Amino acid sequence: MSGHDSKYFSTTKKGEIPELKEELNSQYKDKRKDAVKKVIAAMTVGKDVSSLFTDVVNCMQTENLELKKLVYLYLINYAKSQPDLAILAVNTFVKDSQDPNPLIRALAVRTMGCIRVDKITEYLCDPLQKCLKDDDPYVRKTAAICVAKLFDINAELVEDRGFLEALKDLISDNNPMVVANAVAALAEIQENSTSPIFEINSTTLTKLLTALNECTEWGQVFILDALSRYKAADPREAENIVERVTPRLQHANCAVVLSAVKMILQQMELITSTDVIRNLCKKMAPPLVTLLSAEPEIQYVALRNINLIVQKRPTILAHEIKVFFCKYNDPIYVKMEKLEIMIKLASDRNIDQVLLEFKEYATEVDVDFVRKAVRAIGRCAIKLERAAERCISVLLELIKIKVNYVVQEAIIVIKDIFRRYPNTYESIIATLCESLDTLDEPEAKASMIWIIGEYAERIDNADELLESFLESFPEEPAQVQLQLLTATVKLFLKKPTEGPQQMIQVVLNNATMETDNPDLRDRAYIYWRLLSTDPEAAKDVVLAEKPVITDDSNQLDPSLLDELLTNISTLSSVYHKPPEAFVTRLKTTAQKTEDEDFAEGSEAGYSSSNPVDSAASPPATTGNIPQPAGRQPAPTPAAPAPVPDLLGDLMGLDNAAIVPVDEPATPSGPPLPVVVPASTGQGLQISAQLSRRDGQVFYSMLFENNSQAVLDGFMIQFNKNTFGLAAAGPLQIPPLHPGTSARTMLPMVLFQNLSPGPPSSLLQVAVKNNQQPVWYFTDKIILHALFGEDGRMERGTFLETWRSLPDSNEVQREFPGITITSVESTIDLLTAFNMFFIAKRKNGNQDVIYLSAKVPRDVPFLIELTAMVGQPGLKCAVKTPTPEIAPLFFEAIELLFKA
Amino acid sequence: MMISQFFVLSQRGDNIVFRDYRAEVPKGSTETFFRKVKFWKEDGNAEAPPIFNVDGVNYFHVKVVGLYFVATTRVNVSPSLVLELLQRIARVIKDYLGVLNEDSFRKNFVLVYELLDEVIDFGYVQTTSTEVLKSYIFNEPIVVAPARLQPIDPAAIFTQGAKRMPGTAVTKSVVANEPGGRRREEIFVDIIEKISVTFSSSGYILTSEIDGTIQMKSYLSGNPEIRLALNEDLNIGRGGRSVYDYRSSSGSGVILDDCNFHESVRLDSFDSDRTLSLVPPDGEFPVMNYRMTQEFKPPFHVNTLIEEAGRLKAEVIIKIRAEFPSDIVANTITVQMPLPNYTSRASFELELGAAGQRTDFKESNKILEWSLKKIVGGGEHTLRAKLTFSQEFHGNITKEAGPVSMTFTIPMYNVSKLQVKYLQIAKKSSSYNPYRWVRYVTQANSYVARI
Structure with missing residues (x-):
């Protein structure tokens, strides 16, 4: 059993911490080392061993590197929470930074840089200065990165102490590892600085290109990426650079290859000689293709990049389409990308092969892939005029298999083919009509209806076909309704007989009277007026020739x-x-919060409706829509107390109410979330949450003693946090006997100990008692506990504030999992948490609600909620002078609606 | 160019290793990642792409032996660098621990953290070379008993069955000493070829490709120089010819489309006599990767026949023939074929005296599966399956079934004809004669016959 690290995970039943403490102070070296390992083991599984800080630091002075490294690992983790004790380590750090062993020197500097405690940082500068000029390259390369660390903690210090110059000197270092790290550090510093720090001139260029050949693979990537910002002075220089970089294409590391490709592509922009360019294209093709032999994850990256490259320089891979044929065992995310590139590379020369592949893919199992394959056939038809007929015959073959989603997808693309080649392929309409009853997807239905309307004069029973759709008109989705409306008008204009005339009456009635979709209504009114004033003009408008569409597969905006x-x-x-x-x-x-992955649909370029416009409209449209303008939210209801606190109420004690321990705790509200489970708290379980009552913030807490001992002397401390929340008074908890519990509502004050940095919902809390070690836990600041009672806003003010804030102050988030059951209950819920109703309106079948709120120090929050009642999905947009807090707001929304 | 965090999660989402390098990603990133990967699409079936963004945090992951190796970052890094790094971290840890699994991680967590601190500093990769790392790492690995391990890399297939191979070698830690304190002097060179072939319904080859690697794992002390000689008739690059010209490239010699080399390889004499010289670093690494589309003889020929037998019945006959010499044996062969989704039953009939064969009809996804323990070169095997349908088929069954796909492994055989002619180790003394293992293996990557 000896020697296994896992033994350090085994816990003794009682008093783990005191036992470790004893072992850490043992006179035997091995025992101390074992003890530190146990401490680290506890740390990695999330146990709090910070109380052993002093004891662990005492083990730091050792010649044993293994032990020293462990202690350093511990320090990196806990120094932040024990800044006062961290100073104990400084002496050893400074001493280590002068150790004859270069590993120890480097280790000291590396570790000090990771400890973001001011006192340590102060002492870091001198050793760092020495280490940047150390004789040993391992120390220098570590010091180079350390400058970037220091810049992140204290940028001024880096500039004042001249570390930037030292770092620039390292670019000329004779060790390539040092050069690479210096480049990486400088690039990062430049990224976060507005003044020019790291500019590449022709001297640095030469130095770095030389270092490139000797660097490790990773260093090569750092250097290539830094150099890619360099703009060559003339074509000759560009050619020279390319010549130096081209051998990197042969590297086994995919990152090196892609970085080299990027650099070459960039310099190619400057090169004028077509021979050189042709030659470069030829050289780049094999390594790009070889990337597709790597692991699927790398293939995915390569394919996304190749997708861009072939849009710019299609010749590079024009002859390699076969390598993009999908393999049977490719993951779906690879297949989808390959398909995209196949469309881009499809040409008159290879289309037969490509179609054969697409046809095969269209019978595979994965539905999304099959759909995309069918769509790909259509896109090729639109792209390659000469191949259109072959594409259509493949589509017809696929329709005959009668797999529902294949048929629907085929009809959608055939509609586009009709648009692209008008009056060419109508002969197939009869075949399409056979599948009419199987269509159940809106887009497919809409496409079919469009085809019927467009070619009504050639379809004998066009009126019957359309009529069959009309029965369900009111239930159809908007997309289908719009097409039905237009198709019926077209039919009527082309065949102005009795049947169509009746149909058009029904449709126009339906579309103007029975619907609340403004688009449909408006379009119907336009047709109606056109038809009643000048039927000939209507013909000119409705049956006008349509602009020809083109293939969209290359449609990334050129810039x-x-x-x-x-x-x-x-x-x-x-x-x-x-x-x-x-x-x-x-x-x-x-900041833009984007939950969706970017890879999907990235070329579609969906633009969501501009929320500024929609926000400006609500008060205006409320006149049309029955809207209880007089609806006054109840006069500032007190937030429901999440914890019943009878005794406190009775005694008029708002501060700290104590529930006697022998009284059964019967919380009727939602239980408080557990922050320290009994398993971690040596039998003590703590639950807690922020709450608000009568304009005051409280920390509701529940202590349950499942240990064998009486616990007393409870105290609480809050770490610095975004809102500077701190306890307004002492924590009042009576001695807790085993098996009993106590509740309290601790009054809180704001802006006591503010933490710098970006807003965060993190609330770090420490609780101690006389019997146990300190328990640290992290809780979340729930923003709705901070919303003030004075957050109500006049409508005009709301509108004005919204307009006065720039768009960048708006943040949105979608909550696909939240369902609104009714507008009223939503408003009531939010009002209870001091989010005040401003206005509401309907947008199609969606409800839009506007609310206002205020967080402390008078920061207004303008809120727009959009949802369809009864359907999952809630869109939430907020506009505020401090959009950084928006993520906290979204957390609050999630919490409120989940409850 | 830097990452924020690195972590390893088990298949169940448990935290095995977690290291935060920059403290800029909010807490809970491991849960966020795991939830996203598990439920990429609502139905839980779709595989998440290796890179995605949640709330401004970019997550990268690769799966190695069922473990998730994950990195996070907030900046616009090079994704191939991060993914490659994750693979390399897995390789380095495997070099040290011998085997990669949850157990070996947990037993060696201190060593793993020590490695991670040397591999990455402040999110920047420092080195992933096992050789270089040796000078900075002080913890000794605790080797997990190899009996419990699963094969995890292509080389591990040598441990299955082939008796002439020392089975434990590939799972031996490169740094740990064997009991007795002495290491055996040996070096492994594996030529691993993954082949992809697509046959048309009439049996012609539509596409074929070989992805090859010469993999080396050295346990030689003192890092002697090694010379590796390949075929003299080896050519690189197909000139200006496109992939379509099969006929013109089928002359003599081995023609690679492209290849790349490990950074330790020196190519001084490669152009003249096709030898590679290198001082192999410790650990497992690819000496050379190559890619070939030159025509080759596919190891298996597949013939599928579907015959309708009445309105609700059909018979499928699959015949496979091994087109390699009879002293070569392929193992762990699986043949799969999707059947029409209205198939309700399938009954199988194997040839007389069939041994080591198994058949299965996977009801849930309507897939026919036929597995064979081994196939001797030149051998031919047939499977007959009688299908019963729950509804009448619409015309053409072949459009709703297939293609037939195969997976297999053929040890001591490679289709490219690329060879290691000799493996020379610079001699320290006349008595120095380490073990050299040169092994070939061919595996199916995507081996598909359309019907």
Whole structure:
């Protein structure tokens, strides 16, 4: 059994911490080492062993590297929570940074840089200065990264102490590892700084290109990516750079290959010689294809990048379409990307092969993949005029298999083919009509109806076909209704006989009287007026020739494409979005919360309705829609007390109410979330949550003593947090006997100990008693406990405030899991938490509600909720001067609706 | 270019290893990740892509032996770097621990953390070379008994059955000493070829491809220099010819479309005599990766016949023939074929005297599965399956069934004809004669016959 690390996980029944404490102070080295291992084991499974801080630090002075490393690992974890004690380690750190062993010197600097405690940082500067000039490259490369660490903690210090210059000197270091780290550190510092720090001129370029050949694979990526920002002065320089970089294409590491590709593509922009360009394209093809032999995860990245590259330079892979044929065992995310590239590479020369593949894919099992394959056939038909007929015959073959979703998808693409090649393939309409009754997807139905209307004069029974759809008109989705309306008008204009005339009357009536969809209503009114004033003009309008559509498979906006190409081999090239759309580090104001993955549908470019417009409209439209303008929310109801606190009420004690321990605790409200389970708390279980009563914030707590001992002397302490929440008075808990519990509502004050940095819902709490170690736990600040009673806003003010705030102050989030059961109950619920009703309106079958709220220090929160009653999915948009708090607000919304 | 966190989760989502390098990702990222991966689409079936973004945090993951290796970041990093790094971390840890599983991780957590601190500093990769790491790592691995391990890499297939292979070698830690304190001097060179072939319904080859790797794992002390000689008639690049020109490339010699090499490989004499020289670092690594679309003889020929037998019945006959020499034996062969989704029953008939064969009709996804323990070169096997349908079929069954796909492993056989002619180890003394193992294996990647 000896020697297994897992033994450190076994716990003794009683007093683990005191036992460890004893072992840590043992006179035997081995015992101490074992004890530290046990401490680390406890730490990794999330146990709090911070109370052993002093004892662990005492083990730091050792020649044994294994032990030293363990102690350092511990320090990185706990120094932050014990800043006063961390100072104990400083002496040893400083001493270690001068140790004759370079490993120890590096270790000291590396670890100090990871401890974000001011006192440690102060002492870091001197050793760091020495280590940047150390004789040993391992120390220097560690010091280089440490400068980036220090910059992150205290940028001024880095500049004041001249570390930037030292770092720049390291670019000329004779050790490539040091160069690579210096480049990485400088690149990061530059990213977070507005002044020019790391600019690449032709001297640095030469140095770095030389270092490139000797670097490790990872260093090569750092250097290539840093160099990709360099703009060559002329075509000759560009060619030179490319020549130096091309050998990297042969590297086994995919990251090196892609970074080299990016660099070459960028320099190619400057190169004028067509020979050189053709030659480069030829050189890049095999390594790009080889990326598809890597693990599927890498293939996915490669495919997303290739998708961009072929849009810009289709020739590179024009002859390689076969390598993009889907393999039977490719993961679905790889297959989908391959399909996309196959469409892009499809040409008159290879279309037969490609169609054969698509046809095969259309009979596979994965429904999404099958649909995409069918759509791909249609897209090829639109792209390649000469192949259109072959594409259509494949589609017809697929329709004959009569697999429902294949048929529907085929009809959707055939509609597009009709648009692209008018008056060419109508002969197949009869075949399509056979599948009419099986259509149940709105898009397929709408497409079929469009076809019938468009070619009504050639379909003998067009009126019968349309009539069959009309019966269910009121129940159809808007998309189908709109098409039905237009198709019926077309039919009537083409065949102005009695049948169609009756039909059009029914449709127009339905669309104007029975619906509340403004789009449908407006369109119906336009047709109606057109038909009644000038039927000939109606013909000119409705039956006008349509603009020809083109294939959309290359439709990334050229400027976006160029931007993405400069970001080849970055996340941006995988999401097909510019970096600012998803990088949220340090730029909280521009934050966009996006729950969806970017890879899907990224080319569709869905634009959601501009919330500013819709926000400006509610008061205006309320006149039309029956809206209880006089509806006054109940006069500021007190928030329901989440915890019944009878005794406190009776005695008029608002501060700390104590429920006697022998009284059965029968909470009727939602139980408090457990923050320290009995298993971690040595039998003591703590549950707690922030709440609000009568304009005051409380911390509702429940203590349950399942241990064998009486616990007394409870105290509480809150760490610095975003709202500076702190206890307004002492924690009043009577001595807890085994098996008993006690509740309290601890009054809280705000803005006592504010934490710097971006807002966070993190609330770190420490609770202690006389018998046990300190319990640390983290809770969440629930924002609705902080919303003030004075958050109500006049409508005009609301509108004005909304308009006065820039768009960047708006943040949205979708909650697909939340269902609104009624508008009224939602308003009541939110009013109870001081979110005040402003207005509501209908948008199609969705309800939009506007509310206002205020968080402390008078920050207004303007809220827009959009949902369909009874359907899952709630969209929440907020506009506020401090959008950084929005994520906290969303957490609150989630919590409120889940309860 | 840096990551925020690295963690390893078990298949159930338990935290096995967790290291935060930059304290910028909110708590709970492991749960967020696991929930997202598990329920990518509502039906829980779709596989999550390796990269996604949740609330401004980018998650990268690869799956290695059923464990999730995950990295998070908030910045616009190089995704291939992160994914490659995750694979390498798995490889380095495997080099140290010998085997990679939950158990070996838990037994060696201190060592794993020590490794992670040297591999990544402040989110930046430092090194993933087992050789380099050796000088900075002080914990000794605790080796998990190999009896409980599962095969996890292509090389592990050598441990199944083939008696001439020392079975424990591939799962031996590169740093741990064997009992007795002495290590055996040996070196493994594996030529692993994964082949993809698509046959048309009439039996022609539509596409074929070989993804090959020469993998090395050295247990030699003192890092002697090694020379590896490949076929002299080896050519790289198909010139300007496109993939469509099969005929013109089928001349003599082995023609690679493309290849790349490990950074330790020196190619000084590669152009003249096709030898690679290198000082192999410790640990397992690919010496060379190559890709080939040159025509080759597929190891198996598949023939499928579907005959309608009345309105609600049909018979499927699958015949496979092994097209390799009779001294070669393929093992763990599986043949799969999706059947029309209105198939309600399938009864099977194997050939007379069939041994080591199993058949199954997977009701839930309507898949026919036929597994064979082994097939000797030149052998031919037939399966007959009688299908019963719950409804009449609409015309053409072949459109609603198939394709037939195969997986297999053929030890000591490679289709590309690429060979290691010799493996020379610089001699320290006349008595120095380490064990050298050069092994070949061919595996199916995507081996599909359309019907």
